[in-house]
Amino acid sequence: MPENNPQEKLAFTYPARGALRLVLSGDWQIASITPSLDEAIAELKTHPEVTEIAFESSQIGDWDTGLAAFLLKLARECERRKIRLSPEGLPQGAQKLLTLAQAVQEKEAPAPKVQEPFLTRVGDTAVKVWNEIKSLLDFLGELLVSFTRLLKGKAYIRKKDFKAIIQACGAEAFPLVSLISVLLGLILAFVGAMQLRMFGAQIFVADIVGIAMVRVMGAIMTGIIMTGRTGASFAAELGIMQTNEEIDALRTLGIPPVDFLILPRVLALVLMMPLLTLYSNLMGILGGYIIGVGMLELNPVEYFNRTQEAIGINNLWVGMVHSVVFGVIIAVSGCFRGIQCGRSAAAVGEATTSAVVTGITSIVVATAIITYICQLLGV
Amino acid sequence: MENKPVIEARDLTIGYGEEIVMRGLNFRVQKGDIFIIMGGSGCGKSTLLKSIIGLLEPLAGKVLYGEKSFWEAEAPEQLKIMRRFGVLYQGGALWSSLTLAENIALPLEMYTQLRPKQVQDVVELKLALVGLSGYEDFYPAEISGGMRKRAGLARAMALDPDILFFDEPSAGLDPLSAKLLDDLILQLSDTLGTTVVMVTHELASIFAVGNNAIFLDREAKTMTAEGPPKQLLKDSRDERVIEFLTRGEKPARRA
Numbered sequence: 001m002p003e004n005n006p007q008e009k010l011a012f013t014y015p016a017r018g019a020l021r022l023v024l025s026g027d028w029q030i031a032s033i034t035p036s037l038d039e040a041i042a043e044l045k046t047h048p049e050v051t052e053i054a055f056e057s058s059q060i061g062d063w064d065t066g067l068a069a070f071l072l073k074l075a076r077e078c079e080r081r082k083i084r085l086s087p088e089g090l091p092q093g094a095q096k097l098l099t100l101a102q103a104v105q106e107k108e109a110p111a112p113k114v115q116e117p118f119l120t121r122v123g124d125t126a127v128k129v130w131n132e133i134k135s136l137l138d139f140l141g142e143l144l145v146s147f148t149r150l151l152k153g154k155a156y157i158r159k160k161d162f163k164a165i166i167q168a169c170g171a172e173a174f175p176l177v178s179l180i181s182v183l184l185g186l187i188l189a190f191v192g193a194m195q196l197r198m199f200g201a202q203i204f205v206a207d208i209v210g211i212a213m214v215r216v217m218g219a220i221m222t223g224i225i226m227t228g229r230t231g232a233s234f235a236a237e238l239g240i241m242q243t244n245e246e247i248d249a250l251r252t253l254g255i256p257p258v259d260f261l262i263l264p265r266v267l268a269l270v271l272m273m274p275l276l277t278l279y280s281n282l283m284g285i286l287g288g289y290i291i292g293v294g295m296l297e298l299n300p301v302e303y304f305n306r307t308q309e310a311i312g313i314n315n316l317w318v319g320m321v322h323s324v325v326f327g328v329i330i331a332v333s334g335c336f337r338g339i340q341c342g343r344s345a346a347a348v349g350e351a352t353t354s355a356v357v358t359g360i361t362s363i364v365v366a367t368a369i370i371t372y373i374c375q376l377l378g379v
Numbered sequence: 380m381e382n383k384p385v386i387e388a389r390d391l392t393i394g395y396g397e398e399i400v401m402r403g404l405n406f407r408v409q410k411g412d413i414f415i416i417m418g419g420s421g422c423g424k425s426t427l428l429k430s431i432i433g434l435l436e437p438l439a440g441k442v443l444y445g446e447k448s449f450w451e452a453e454a455p456e457q458l459k460i461m462r463r464f465g466v467l468y469q470g471g472a473l474w475s476s477l478t479l480a481e482n483i484a485l486p487l488e489m490y491t492q493l494r495p496k497q498v499q500d501v502v503e504l505k506l507a508l509v510g511l512s513g514y515e516d517f518y519p520a521e522i523s524g525g526m527r528k529r530a531g532l533a534r535a536m537a538l539d540p541d542i543l544f545f546d547e548p549s550a551g552l553d554p555l556s557a558k559l560l561d562d563l564i565l566q567l568s569d570t571l572g573t574t575v576v577m578v579t580h581e582l583a584s585i586f587a588v589g590n591n592a593i594f595l596d597r598e599a600k601t602m603t604a605e606g607p608p609k610q611l612l613k614d615s616r617d618e619r620v621i622e623f624l625t626r627g628e629k630p631a632r633r634a
């Protein structure tokens with residue numbers, strides 16, 4: 001019995017000119033090492049006169065689909081080279097497997113994926129981006145129409161769902177927002193204190209933390225947390241509904257999915273974001289206070305007064321504007337990606353990822369725009 | 380039976396984007412029919428159904444409901460047409476965040492003036508019709524696949540629609556449940572006069588309930604046969620139709 005050495009399992013003999021016989025021996029199993037097709041191809045290359053291939057398999061040991069896989073590849077190669085393949089010398093079962101594999105194929109086998117030329121890919125990407133923008137605008141339009149329906153009292157929103165969403169994206173987000181915001185306040189105060197101590201101006205730590213948190217950091221931090229927490233969950237929920245045909249079922253009932261699924265989510269987040277941001281501001285200031293009073297030994301009352309003076313109503317407004325805008329962005333990107341989702345588990349994963357990416361990117365862009373506008377307005 | 384079709388397809392071409400799945404579809408569904416759309420796997424049955432029920436715009440041609448062309452109608456008109464039918468999707472497609480009772484109640488709340496108590500009564504009745512009494516407060520994730528299908532049927536029937544659409548209602552059911560579902564469909568069409576359009580490749584169902592059918596051929600990319608299933612089995616000359624209807628056991632070679 002031949003060893004488990006692939007070379008010895010496959011031998012080539014020539015009973016007549018132009019007729020190649022493959023002699024198979026030993027075990028041909030998926031789990032064992034079988035000869036690769038390359039050897040056979042190399043043999044064919046050195047003997048271009050071959051027009052017919054036969055088999056001799058009286059010495060073959062155990063075999064399974066490992067053999068069939070080899071044979072199928074060989075058969076395809078033969079077809080390309082216009083060589084006749086006569087399977088008679090193979091074990092009965094292997095002949096049948098080969099026939100089966102070659103028989104019924106999906107009529108139009110999918111076109112093999114080829115790397116497109118560079119310019120084509122650029123063009124394709126541009127078209128894709130353009131289509132994406134168009135469908136986003138469509139989506140926003142639908143949302144707006146749905147919102148006007150709501151104002152007219154015609155949109156169908158279930159109170160129970162709305163409450164559940166508020167609960168999930170509001171109350172349940174408090175612990176995480178607290179944690180991150182306190183940490184942010186601590187860091188801001190600590191870094192500020194190191195510098196300010198050199199001038200003996202420690203008390204300005206209160207200004208730094210207060211203004212930074214209230215004007216923008218609180219909103220941004222809350223925005224990023226909510227993108228990861230809620231935006232992603234919106235995308236996943238809607239994506240799975242899409243996969244389960246639940247959204248189709250709404251459509252055929254004449255219930256606009258936008259009214260039923262998206263509007264409550266957007267509204268809930270737009271309501272909750274300012275509240276969460278206010279809370280985050282507070283927690284950030286608390287973090288600053290811990291450093292200021294605990295480490296720098298500032299007077300607590302003085303710290304409090306300093307903070308109050310520094311913040312000012314303008315900063316508070318700017319922060320609130322940020323938070324509302326972020327609320328819209330997060331909810332829209334989550335829902336948009338969810339609705340766009342394809343119909344597979346992988347598509348749901350992609351939808352979730354791109355909801356987070358879209359959300360965070362848009363938050364950054366929006367912050368830049370708002371900052372610029374504030375500068376123009378001088379607030 | 381009157382001769383005005385409830386649904387009529389005229390030169391319908393369906394597909395996704397630029398890819399044509401089927402073309403040249405012409406057929407009529409009469410009132411009270413149990414109309415079967417059959418064909419091999421992946422030939423475009425679900426796609427055709429989607430184009431008929433208003434989820435996927437056809438690439439060309441018309442779908443007429445009575446006199447009205449669905450895809451040329453204005454949105455409110457489309458809604459009015461859609462209100463007339465109920466759909467059972469391949470996987471049931473129950474709304475996962477709602478209980479079974481709420482699933483069935485939703486269309487009722489949307490479109491009727493019933494009071495909450497009355498809605499409750501109707502819901503109970505519909506669930507009883509599909510043999511799911513007592514499951515009102517279960518969520519779709521808490522019941523079996525077959526039960527989900529039946530609950531989906533109850534929801535499709537919520538508004539007593541004129542037309543019921545089914546996408547492979549018996550796929551994934553055991554033979555007995557499949558038979559019960561067939562019986563239910565027959566009874567509905569008998570007692571309420573509901574028109575049924577059903578996608579299926581379950582031979583038993585096709586012969587048991589279908590009184591008219593079309594066969595979609597994947598290679599020809601169009602429909603290659605139309606008529607009552609039993610008659611098709613007897614008279615069809617098309618090899619693939621015969622093969623399909625006999626599970627390939629009689630590759631017909633008849634003159």
Ligand SMILES: Nc1ncnc2c1ncn2[C@@H]1O[C@H](COP(=O)(O)OP(=O)(O)OP(=O)(O)O)[C@@H](O)[C@H]1O
Nearest residue numbers: 395398400418419420421422423424425426427580
């Ligand atoms: N969303 C889609 N986008 C592009 N092509 C699709 C899409 N859905 C289905 N197809 C293609 O359309 C063709 C018909 O699919 P369809 O789902 O209508 O088949 P079917 O007859 O319902 O099959 P089955 O009996 O397996 O449910 C298939 O070739 C499929 O690849």
Ligand SMILES: [Mg+2]
Nearest residue numbers: 424425426469
């Ligand atoms: Mg299908």
